[in-house]
Amino acid sequence: MKHFVIIIFLFLSVFSYGQIERIEPPNWWIGFENAELQLLVYGKEVGKAQVGIDYPGVEIEKIHQAKSKNYLFIDLNISAAAKPGIMKISFTDDNKKKEIKEYELKVRTKKAEEFIGFDNSDVLYLITPDRFANADTSNDTFPDLKEKTIDLSNDYARHGGDIKGITAHLDYIDEMGFTAIWPSPLLLNDMPEASYHGYAITDFYQVDPRFGTLEEYKNLADEARKKGLKLLMDQVVNHTGIEHWWMKDLPFGDWINFQERYENGEKPTFSNHRRTVNQDVYASAADKKVLSDGWFVESMPDLNQRNPFMAHYLIQNSIWWIETLGLGGIRQDTYPYPDKQFMSHWAGAIMTEYPNFNIVGEEWSNNPLLIAYWQDGKQNAEGYDSNLRSTMDFAMQSNIVQALNEDESWDKGLIKMYDGLANDFAYASPENIMIFPDNHDMSRIYTQLGEDLTATKMALGYMLVLPRIPQIYYGTEILMNDTAKPGDHGLIRTNFPGGWKGDEINAFKAEGLTEGQLEMQNFLKTVLNYRKDSEAIKSGKTIHFAAQDGVYLLSRISADEKLVVILNKNEEVFNLDLTRFEELGFTGMDFQNLMNKEKITWNTTLELPEKGVYLLSTKMNNQ
Structure with missing residues (x-):
C-alpha cells in the first residue's frame, strides 16, 4: 500500500503541476505556406519554465520571456515532414516540477485555393445576432458573466438572439436570394453593459456562450455551405474590451497603446478620428499617433500591433478562425485606425495562405480618394499596398441618399448618383467595392429616405445592379426603421419580428406584415434572385x-x-x-x-x- 501511495504522489508531481491556464492558438494545422507558429502560453510563473517538445517535424526555434512572469511566447517551426497528431509540450519549473500539455496539430480538410471568398456575384446579409432570432432560450443568461439579464424593453441590453437563431432561418435567407451571411462578432464580450453588439471582445478564441458554442458556430458554417451561402466573420484587430482576460496582467509594457495611462489609473488618450492622416502628405506625426494609438472609446483599449507578439497573435487568430469555420470572408472593423503597415502585413499573410479569399475593410469616409487608397492594386504615391481586395463605399451610399431626397436641378438630385458612380476611375477594381443602403451603425435606409417606399425601392434597385458587392442589413427587406430616434444604435438594431416566441408578426413567414412591408420584401426577393444568374x-x-x-x-x-x-x-x-x-x-x-x-x-x-x-x-x- 505504501508503494501505491508513493507512485500516486510521483504521478501528481509530474503531471498535475496545473499552472498553465492558456495556450493560444488552442490548436494548429500542418501544411501552411508559413511554417512558423508562435504560441502564447499563460500560467502562474510560466515565464520561468523550461520548455520541451519531442514531436517529429516540429522544432522550437526560440522561447521569449515577457515582462510579466506569467507569459511565455514559443516560436515553433512546423516542417513539411510533420504529421497530424497530438504533440506534448512539457513545462518544467525550478523545482523540477513538470506539467505536460497536449497540443493538437490537425490535417487541413480543404485545400488553400478552395477557400473561396465573397465577390460581386454575392449579396451579403448583415445580421446583428442578438436581435435576429432567439432559437435557444437556455443560453440567454449565465451567472458568471458580468451582464446577467435579458431585457427586451431596453434597446441596449441583451435580447437573446443566438447562432441557432441564424441557422434556423437559413432557408429564409437563401430563398430571399442572399448568397452570403455576415453576422456581427460572435466572440465573448464579457462586459458589464451593452455587450450585445460584439465589438468589445474579451476572448479572441471563445464564442460568447449567450450566442452558443463553437460547435454551433461550426454547424452554422456547415449548414450555410450546404445551401451555397458563404459565411463571413466580423473581426476586430484595432481594439478589445476593457474586461479582456489579459488586461489584468498585460504581458509587455507596450501590449496596448497609452498603456502607462491605463496602468496609472488615468483616462486614456482617445483617437482623434482624423483618418485622413493615413494618406495626408502634410500630416503631423502627432496627429498620426493619436489616430492609430488613441482608444476608440474608454471601454475599448487600443491594441498595439507594432508589438511583434501582438502582431503574430492577431494574424494567427484570423487564420485560426478561417480554418476552423471554413470562412468565405472577413469583414475587418475600423480598418484605418490600427497601424497601417501592420494592416498590410495582416491582410497579406491571409491572402498568401488563401489566394481566393476576400476581406472587406471598414473605411467610413465619403471621400472616394480615401476609400480607393485602401484597395489592393491602387498605385499610391508612397507605394503603400494594403493587400485588401474590398473596402466599403460610404461615398456612394451618401450620394444615393442625397440624390433621392433632393429636388431635381442641374447639380442636385439624380445627377449626384451619376457623378458618384463617375468616380469609379479612382478605384483599382470598383467591382470589388462594397455598396450598401445602411448598416448597423447608421440610420435605416427607410428612415434616411423619409419613410418613402418608392425611394427605398429606387435605392435598392440601383445598388443591386451596380458593379459592386452589395450588402443588405437584416430587416431592410421589411422596412425596419429608427424614425422615432434617428441614428440611435439600439433602435437601429431592433429585433427581427418572428425571431422570438410569441411575436405577433413573423417576417420569416410574411405573416402580419403591412402592405408596404410585403411589397418591399417581394421586390427585394425578386431582384436578388434575378441577380443570382445575371452575367450582365x-x-x-x-x-x-x-x-x-x-x-x-x-x-x-x-x-x-x-x-x-x-x-x-x-x-x-x-x-x-x-x-x-x-x-x-x-x-x-x-x-x-x-x-x-x-x-x-x-x-x-x-x-x-x-x-x-x-x-x-x-x-x-x-x-
Missing part, C-alpha cells in the same frame, strides 16, 4: 447617361443579356425619349419588366407611368 451584373459592361428631366438610366451589358435600370422621379406619366440611348444598340430588342413581367420592345419612346425604379431585362426567364 456580375461581369457586364456598364454604361450610364447623365440624369436629365428627373430620369437617370444605367445599363449592364453582357453577350447574352442586356439589363437596364431607370430611376424616374417624375410624379406624372413621363415619355422617355429612347433615341438618346441609341449607342446601346437596343433598338428592336424585347425586354421584360422584372417586377410586373410586362414585355416591351425598345423603340423610340418608353412610357414611365409613375415615379419609381424600372428594371428591364432581355432575359425572358427571370424570376
Whole structure:
C-alpha cells in the first residue's frame, strides 16, 4: 500500500503541476505556406519554465520571456515532414516540477485555393445576432458573466438572439436570394453593459456562450455551405474590451497603446478620428499617433500591433478562425485606425495562405480618394499596398441618399448618383467595392429616405445592379426603421419580428406584415434572385447617361443579356425619349419588366407611368 501511495504522489508531481491556464492558438494545422507558429502560453510563473517538445517535424526555434512572469511566447517551426497528431509540450519549473500539455496539430480538410471568398456575384446579409432570432432560450443568461439579464424593453441590453437563431432561418435567407451571411462578432464580450453588439471582445478564441458554442458556430458554417451561402466573420484587430482576460496582467509594457495611462489609473488618450492622416502628405506625426494609438472609446483599449507578439497573435487568430469555420470572408472593423503597415502585413499573410479569399475593410469616409487608397492594386504615391481586395463605399451610399431626397436641378438630385458612380476611375477594381443602403451603425435606409417606399425601392434597385458587392442589413427587406430616434444604435438594431416566441408578426413567414412591408420584401426577393444568374451584373459592361428631366438610366451589358435600370422621379406619366440611348444598340430588342413581367420592345419612346425604379431585362426567364 505504501508503494501505491508513493507512485500516486510521483504521478501528481509530474503531471498535475496545473499552472498553465492558456495556450493560444488552442490548436494548429500542418501544411501552411508559413511554417512558423508562435504560441502564447499563460500560467502562474510560466515565464520561468523550461520548455520541451519531442514531436517529429516540429522544432522550437526560440522561447521569449515577457515582462510579466506569467507569459511565455514559443516560436515553433512546423516542417513539411510533420504529421497530424497530438504533440506534448512539457513545462518544467525550478523545482523540477513538470506539467505536460497536449497540443493538437490537425490535417487541413480543404485545400488553400478552395477557400473561396465573397465577390460581386454575392449579396451579403448583415445580421446583428442578438436581435435576429432567439432559437435557444437556455443560453440567454449565465451567472458568471458580468451582464446577467435579458431585457427586451431596453434597446441596449441583451435580447437573446443566438447562432441557432441564424441557422434556423437559413432557408429564409437563401430563398430571399442572399448568397452570403455576415453576422456581427460572435466572440465573448464579457462586459458589464451593452455587450450585445460584439465589438468589445474579451476572448479572441471563445464564442460568447449567450450566442452558443463553437460547435454551433461550426454547424452554422456547415449548414450555410450546404445551401451555397458563404459565411463571413466580423473581426476586430484595432481594439478589445476593457474586461479582456489579459488586461489584468498585460504581458509587455507596450501590449496596448497609452498603456502607462491605463496602468496609472488615468483616462486614456482617445483617437482623434482624423483618418485622413493615413494618406495626408502634410500630416503631423502627432496627429498620426493619436489616430492609430488613441482608444476608440474608454471601454475599448487600443491594441498595439507594432508589438511583434501582438502582431503574430492577431494574424494567427484570423487564420485560426478561417480554418476552423471554413470562412468565405472577413469583414475587418475600423480598418484605418490600427497601424497601417501592420494592416498590410495582416491582410497579406491571409491572402498568401488563401489566394481566393476576400476581406472587406471598414473605411467610413465619403471621400472616394480615401476609400480607393485602401484597395489592393491602387498605385499610391508612397507605394503603400494594403493587400485588401474590398473596402466599403460610404461615398456612394451618401450620394444615393442625397440624390433621392433632393429636388431635381442641374447639380442636385439624380445627377449626384451619376457623378458618384463617375468616380469609379479612382478605384483599382470598383467591382470589388462594397455598396450598401445602411448598416448597423447608421440610420435605416427607410428612415434616411423619409419613410418613402418608392425611394427605398429606387435605392435598392440601383445598388443591386451596380458593379459592386452589395450588402443588405437584416430587416431592410421589411422596412425596419429608427424614425422615432434617428441614428440611435439600439433602435437601429431592433429585433427581427418572428425571431422570438410569441411575436405577433413573423417576417420569416410574411405573416402580419403591412402592405408596404410585403411589397418591399417581394421586390427585394425578386431582384436578388434575378441577380443570382445575371452575367450582365456580375461581369457586364456598364454604361450610364447623365440624369436629365428627373430620369437617370444605367445599363449592364453582357453577350447574352442586356439589363437596364431607370430611376424616374417624375410624379406624372413621363415619355422617355429612347433615341438618346441609341449607342446601346437596343433598338428592336424585347425586354421584360422584372417586377410586373410586362414585355416591351425598345423603340423610340418608353412610357414611365409613375415615379419609381424600372428594371428591364432581355432575359425572358427571370424570376
